[in-house]
Amino acid sequence: MRYNRNTFAASAIATALLLSGTAAAGVAQAKPAQPDSLYAPSSLVLTVGKGADAATATVERAVTLECAPRPGGSHPSPRSACTDLAAINGQFAQLVASSSQKPCTRQWDPVVITAAGVWEGKRVTWSITFGNACEMAGSMAENSVFAF
Template identity: 60%
Template sequence: MRHILGRIGVIITASALTTGAAAAASTADAGPARSAGLYAPSALVLSVGKGDASSATVQRAVTLSCAPRPGGTHPAPSAACSELRSVQGEFAQLTRPQSQGDCTRQWDPLVLSATGVWQGRSVSWSATFGNECEMRASLSEGSVFSF
């Protein structure tokens, strides 16, 4: 009888320790989600795809983070972040209409896309160009999609 009571005591003690540890862990995780800093997040994935918008195959892609400081796999994150800040993250303002005589009319479409978060708001943008010449002419000297 003493042997059985000893085992029950061990089981109850182990159970109490396990329950206490689980309660402490769940209490630690129950706090409100907080931002890691004072900056609204700005993290994007930029890509260039070959083909129509519905079937484009990604050729190149980079990440771009702008807050609190520029970074990511983009080759020129500081310049790209500055350019995006100058247009308040409106990707459509990065492209300009091109004149009709600059490029051939060859249909070899490219799709530029940007997805992620810019200064705390969700971003999902894409634009299709008839060929690489049209894309380069439309982007001019911009650095955001120069990768």
């Protein structure tokens, strides 16, 4: 077989079309990944458990809470909980009142609450232990985040 400049040119064109032009052959090219939203994600798992420590507590209740791009999850009041978190910039420690707003016994029956996940694109791991369920309810009465 004899090769000339036209043979090489035709071969180069065919190779270029094959490598770059799958669209020319009727196959759609993959588009680059695009974010679903312009908002940073906010998705959390909230728990209430029995025990003195988050690592060893027995979880009694748990919900998911999504705040961005829109409120959702299994939380009974996601819109209200997201509003409460947004008001404190996701600083969970600010949810807790300095003292219980209701009279409670001094019985030691520890309850631990946790928040884990992502708030406005930043990883969150937070927990606090209360002496009993009454203290927890009195300290958290001002917000709906852990009202489930």
